[in-house]
Amino acid sequence: MIRSARMPTLMRGLGFARVAAKLRRRPDSEHELTFNRLLLSSAILVYLLIARAAGSTAAAAALDAAALPFLAFEAIAAALFLHILCFPGISHPRRIAGIACDIGIFSYGLHLSGQAGSALFLIYFWAVLGNGFRFGVRYLALAAAAAVVGFAIVVATTPFWQSQTALAAGLIGALVVIPAYTAVLIRKLSEAKRQAEEASRAKSLFLASISHELRTPLNAIIGLSDLLAESHPIGGDREMIDTIGRSGRSLLTLINALLDFSRIEAGKVETKSEDVDLPLLLRQVRDVVGVMARSKGVRVALHVGAHLPRRIVTDRRHLEEILTNLAGNAVKFTAAGMVLVEVDVETTAEGPQLVVAVSDTGIGIAPESQARIFESFTQADGTIIDRFGGTGLGLAIVKQLVDLHGGEIGVVSTPGEGSTFSFHFPVAVSTTPTEPTPLPSMILLSRTRTRLDGLDAPLLVGRDVAEVRAHLAELTARGLRRPIVLVDAAEAPDALDVVAEALLAGEAADEPCLVLCRRAAGDAPSSAALRRLYTAEIDPSHPAFTTLNVVAALSCDRQPTPQAPVVAKRRLSILVADDNKSNQMVIGKILERAGHRVATVDDGEAAVDRMLAEPFDLVLMDVNMPVMNGIEATKFYRFAALGTRLVPIVALTADATAEAESRCREAGMAACLTKPIDAAELIAAIELLVGDAPPQTLPAVAAPAEPTETVDDEAPAIDGEKLSDLEALGGRAFVDELISTFTDEATRALRALGAAVADEDVAAFRNHAHALRSGAANIGALRVYRMCLDWRRIDARELAVEGERHIHDLERAFAEVRAAIAQRDGEANGSAADPFAGFAAKRRA
Structure with missing residues (x-):
């Protein structure tokens, strides 16, 4: 019966969405069975109405006789459903009541309808198998027994079934045999589920272990790189130090991705919305994958769209994992050429969408492999691991993260020519005010700069490629990396390829950011050289130069800001x-x-x-x-x-x-x-x-530290007050575990101490006495503690002369401790105020 105290909770949950959410959080599917009960009873009512309309007098009689029982059944089913809403936990009495309700009403309906309702017999199997598969073998047996009893009563009281004894016997046998066979299947299914859960736990343990083993050396790599960054605030080494730190953190991100993969599979990963500095993130990804790219002679280029904002709101770590995986894969499978990462934010009917494409000129993917490339532990072909390494998890993680953010990912590839992976998912444009990046010194390739008069930045003008290259050398000498070169498309419409090829002659690390200036934004350039350098396209007539500000953040032109050492407020x-x-x-x-x-x-x-x-x-x-x-x-x-x-x-x-x-x-x-x-x-x-x-x-207790001469022969073997405080703090089970651990360790220590005396090994004797002393202090075995404490400075002469007596005294003290422990266990049901009041003070023999 529903208690009135729970009615406010129920009333608050009457909204459909709230009810559905509450039912989804339930530990079993009893609510589904209850809902099906209501649907099935309604279906039976419709069946009888149709039969009566067809002229069946039995159906008509059944409807007349069953009106009240059916209404009672519907009321009980509704009450059970309301009870589930109020008390969503597992309820064995409620399950049993549901079984009795189902079998009772269907047996009654079978009895009333006679031959016309004989098809209703199948409902027994719905009730029996439904309970078995949902709640286990025990409920399968209970429902089967109820069905056999219910149908036996129907056979005994219904003329039609009395005339069909052979059929009735066969059906009763079916109610026994089919559930029995189903029980075997359920047990196998349960065992398979148990094994799968054990495998999942083993996988989680493996991931946690691997995470620990990898994080330990990473701690040294990242920590030492940070310390080196403090001692090298500027200079050529600073870039290498920063790259070491970024690469270590990138590896840490991949380790976290492994854990995320496990959590995603279990449905336990949630997205976190935060402000993301998109140019900074893109620059960091480029720098990380650029280390491997430069070693292979592959160029990594970024291209930002005209509508790309400086900051977006999304999950930064997930986006970084996606970009690092895709760009890293592109570099890994590209032997020569380039990798291009194109990023933009497009406005759609559903809101802003982050759109990213990662293209390469690598080995490509065969059409038959593209369909399964996003599966876990899958490579395009069996030779990939031997040739390139990898686990086959990267793209699976990428797809799961994109799906998690409500987006889509796809691939277009031609074997031998390269691949393009593209994805999109919803983001929000950040409303947080952002300080514009100060525009650095830039170079303009143009015969005149009149079209850029609104640009508030130092500008060097080069009338041809030679002058531009001279200005590039000048900026590089001043410590600027990736200088920005503005190319006036209107004044050199046919020379863009020539300019690009000429500017490619420098080191990849110092490759300039090429920005095309034209009033009407056109299609992306088609030549590979331009796509490598074509970072963005701007409209010089736009006074804000928003895209150019993003490019400035991407160019990484300034020297790293010296990293100030972290200083504590006070010395500890x-x-x-x-x-x-x-x-x-x-x-x-x-x-x-x-x-x-x-x-x-x-x-x-x-x-x-x-x-x-x-x-x-x-x-x-x-x-x-x-x-x-x-x-x-x-x-x-x-x-x-x-x-x-x-x-x-x-x-x-x-x-x-x-x-x-x-x-x-x-x-x-x-x-x-x-x-x-x-x-x-x-x-x-x-x-x-x-x-x-x-x-x-924490509250004071007796003598945990250095006991003095107050610990004498008149003291109890175990300090009961100490144990009382420990039990109040950690519970009876903890104290029992502590005593059990001490007993086992003390037994081993006694043997080891005896062996040390026999071998006259002073160091071993001291070490084992030290170990025993810690355990004795924890449980309040004061005499044992005092003995071990006295042996801290035992020398070879004392060990040889008094060693055996020391062991004998220790054995007696330990025997008294065991006796006190046994007495404590025997008085476990004594007064709660002083559970150790009956401890007898044992004397030495």
Whole structure:
């Protein structure tokens, strides 16, 4: 029955869209079965009406007799549907009620209609198989049993079926055999589904592992390139340093694309709308793919349309992935010639559309391969991997991302001549005010500059190609890259190819941006040389010169702005725990340049020891480390430091999944940063976490630190108050797990300590005692802790003389701990206020 308290929720969801959205979010398809129930009952009513109209007295009698039951059935079905809307979760009683309702009404209708309604028998299979395939074998068996009982009652009470005993027996057998066979199929289907889910989980684990393995060296590459950029603010090396950094970040983008591919397949990727500086993005993509292009002698050219705005609103990372994949593929499959990226924004009835075409003069794609080129792990032919490498995922990711943005992508290709990949999807033109890019010094190829008098920029005029080349050399010597050359088409209509070929003689990296000036915008030029250089086309009579402003942003003519070192507001003492030396070096340098003091350790256990022994302001903790990982170290530290100032811990992980961040947060880490570490992001996170905030302190508990002589033979084997506080903080299950872990580790430590005594290995004895001491402190085993603490400085003489006695004393203390643990387990149902009040103080024998 629907409770009145839920009625407001129902009333708010009566809109069709809201109802449909609520039903789509349900964990099963019971609502579909309920809706089908209403449709089917209506269909049966229509069938009986048609039969009565055809003269069937049985149908007429059935309608007269079944009017009230049918109305009751419709009311129950509607009530079940409303109950689903109010309580959309799984409800086993509601499923059972639906089965009883279906079998009951159809059996009643079969009974009343006699021979005329015999065809209604098939509805039993709808009810039985529908419940089985939707809810599993258990509901299949329940519905089949209900159908057998219902039809048996029909046979026993209906004259027509009493006269058809052989047929009735066969149908009852069918109600048993068909569901039984269906159960076998459902089990196989469930097993196949389970295996597919396991394969999907394995794939996700593989992607996360690969992501981690690749991100770790990338952290060093990107971090060191940023540090080098700070120490080389200008000069020839700065361009190479920036290219290293951009290439590393591009590789990071591709790694993220692999994770996105998995998320897209699972339907878990959402688009993010943000302002995108389109010329800047295009320039970055060109620079990244240009490294490989220059090594092959292939030119990468950009062509922007007359309507291209400076900024658009879309998902920047997705657009960068699409462009990098398409341009990178074009360069990879082009041995000689060019790659041209054409970009424009067109206005359509549906709104602005970003239109992009990437053309190359490469190997091309056979017609039979073009239809499957966008499939996952697919290459145009079997020799591609051997000749060019690759995974066959790039174009699949591109298509999925374009589809995700509501667009379309296609390819036109001729084998041996090249390919053109083009796509479009909706975007918005940004309304954010943008400062126009200052126009740099430019060169005009014209006998007069009267047609460009409205241009507010330094302009060098060359009356022929020779003068233009001289001006190019002058601008290059002044440090300008990709100078802009304006060509007056009206004064040299037949010499455009000659100009283009002449300007191609320089280095590809310094290739100028050629802009065609003509009053009436015409078709794109046809010659390959012009298409390589023809960056844009402007109308000199347009006072805003908007397109020229975009070209100026593309030309990358200015030297890189010196990158100021990131400096912290105040000096902190920071511990870096990471087993990778290059990561330690990169993070350490970033922190030192920001003005912080840095200490480093290689594993989680060493980090806990340093955190308990020294006053740090912050800890950067790698999640995956030997001996003890970052999550375990965080948990141990938080419990060992109860009652003291807690140092905030920031997780460093190469696992860029939400699950990894959730595990870090649950362990008590204050934040989670994904490798590669960005210097500015790291310093900002530190300032946010530490800043001027007071240190966090958890409630005090007994003696987690250095126990003194107060720990004597009269003390209990386990500190019950310590365990009570741990249970209040982490729950009974956590304490049980902590005790179980300590018991297992202590058993192994006892054996190892005995072996160390036998071998007279002082170093091994100290190490195993140290490990046992940490576990004893965590659960409050004070005597064990004190013994191990006393053995920190044990020497060879003491080990030889007293070693066996030490082991004997430790075994007795550990036996008392086990006895106390057993007593605790036996009193698990005692008083909640003091669950360890019955602990007996064990004495040494």
